Amino acid sequence: MLKMLKDMMKETDEIDAWFEGLLNDLEASLNPSQLFNERFNEASKGYLTPIISMHDFNNELLITIDLPGSDPNTIDIELLPDKITIDAQIKEEVAKNAFGQAYWAKKINKYKGVYPLPYLIDPKSAKVTKKNGMIIIKVKKSSQ
Amino acid sequence: MSYSSEEEILGYQFIEYGQLGKPKYLILGLPDAGIVGPIAASHIVRSLKLPDVLGIESYGYIPPAAIIQGSSIKYPMRIYSNGEVSVLITDVPPVPSGIVPLASAIVEFSRKRGIDHIISISGIGNPSRAEIDKPNVYYLTTTQESQKLIEPFLNDLKPFPDGIIVGPYAIILKESVRRKVNNLLLLSDAFTEIPDPEAAAEIVKIISYLINVKIDVSQLLQEAETLRLRLQGLAKETNDVLAKVGKGYEYRTPLIYS
Numbered sequence A: 001m002l003k004m005l006k007d008m009m010k011e012t013d014e015i016d017a018w019f020e021g022l023l024n025d026l027e028a029s030l031n032p033s034q035l036f037n038e039r040f041n042e043a044s045k046g047y048l049t050p051i052i053s054m055h056d057f058n059n060e061l062l063i064t065i066d067l068p069g070s071d072p073n074t075i076d077i078e079l080l081p082d083k084i085t086i087d088a089q090i091k092e093e094v095a096k097n098a099f100g101q102a103y104w105a106k107k108i109n110k111y112k113g114v115y116p117l118p119y120l121i122d123p124k125s126a127k128v129t130k131k132n133g134m135i136i137i138k139v140k141k142s143s144q
Numbered sequence B: 001m002s003y004s005s006e007e008e009i010l011g012y013q014f015i016e017y018g019q020l021g022k023p024k025y026l027i028l029g030l031p032d033a034g035i036v037g038p039i040a041a042s043h044i045v046r047s048l049k050l051p052d053v054l055g056i057e058s059y060g061y062i063p064p065a066a067i068i069q070g071s072s073i074k075y076p077m078r079i080y081s082n083g084e085v086s087v088l089i090t091d092v093p094p095v096p097s098g099i100v101p102l103a104s105a106i107v108e109f110s111r112k113r114g115i116d117h118i119i120s121i122s123g124i125g126n127p128s129r130a131e132i133d134k135p136n137v138y139y140l141t142t143t144q145e146s147q148k149l150i151e152p153f154l155n156d157l158k159p160f161p162d163g164i165i166v167g168p169y170a171i172i173l174k175e176s177v178r179r180k181v182n183n184l185l186l187l188s189d190a191f192t193e194i195p196d197p198e199a200a201a202e203i204v205k206i207i208s209y210l211i212n213v214k215i216d217v218s219q220l221l222q223e224a225e226t227l228r229l230r231l232q233g234l235a236k237e238t239n240d241v242l243a244k245v246g247k248g249y250e251y252r253t254p255l256i257y258s
Helices: A002-030 A034-045 A092-099 B033-048 B096-113 B144-156 B168-178 B197-210 B218-222 B224-230 B232-244 B247-251
Strands: A051-057 A060-066 A076-079 A083-089 A110-116 A127-131 A134-140 B005-009 B012-016 B025-029 B052-057 B067-069 B072-074 B077-081 B085-090 B117-125 B137-141 B183-190
Touching: A051 A110, A051 B232, A060 A083, A076 A134, A092 B224, B005 B096, B012 B096, B025 B033, B025 B096, B033 B085, B033 B117, B033 B183, B033 B197, B033 B218, B033 B232, B052 B085, B096 B117, B096 B168, B096 B232, B117 B144, B117 B168, B117 B197, B137 B144, B137 B197, B144 B183, B144 B197, B168 B183, B183 B197, B197 B218, B197 B224, B218 B224, B224 B232
Parallel strands: B025 B085, B025 B117, B117 B183
Antiparallel strands: A051 A060, A060 A134, A076 A083, A083 A110, A127 A134, B005 B012, B012 B052, B052 B077, B067 B072, B077 B085, B137 B183
């Protein structure tokens, strides 16, 4: 009898967990999706927001910016104490190879993005390297 | 498209329209760090010219999407197979609540169909990846059989260090242990959020030795920048989904230590 009760309670827990998962997904679908809005803006305005990765290494911040297919002569990066802005043109040939005949990608020809930094940094300490279409920036945290 | 069989496992329909056969290997290319899995899996399918034989569908767990390729309508999640080697690819990540049942369903499907080895492919997000020229490849096995599979190649691999794994491959590992299924997980150092074809190439080389089939990675490396641009969208979607299931736990130590 006790075992039957335990089995029933276990099933109830599983149903609760499943239902909670369903509610979370429903909530996510009802709220405007940031990802969808970002994509729609990109397609209509003709730019991609680059993927940028930031990692904290104690005294310095490592910022990796992925700009595949960009024309190196057009890359414009502004590093401020609290944010970083990125602009670059995408080579037409690379964009065609990447996106083929996709209708939403016909206008895409540049990268553009503004990203807040997790803490204040000292832009003058920045060291920049380029590697395979990526820009890698190591910058010290601000002493202020 | 004519259907030969359909099977429902944990909310996922496995719809066979070709000849899956009884392959020795099922290689999984689920999206995770660096999109290493999908990149490596797609390259293997292309190199071996594997036919599309099975679609995986779930109207609850997979976003309502169809892939159109050359006027053909395809399922977003598919298995390609030549009867010896099969590969699972997905164009769309499942919703967060669909990850656990998907992983369990894949293991159960493999067990039922008598597939000898599941080979999972992923990346380990490494904050210092930009400074690494040749990514390391790590491994984890669930049975002695999968350990024997990897034994001849241990000089090229490192055992996975102590830590936490979060995502579909974590569930596949646990379910494989529970159901006594041979699962080998291969992970390479990869960018956390950026698609990483170079990391995928290192894993393809290992798989080429394991399955004893020559797979050339030079085209994959030549097309690396184009691939990173093409897969930018999938990378952003994957990061979004994995953040919701606690991917951040991988970047801390577990309580258990020796």
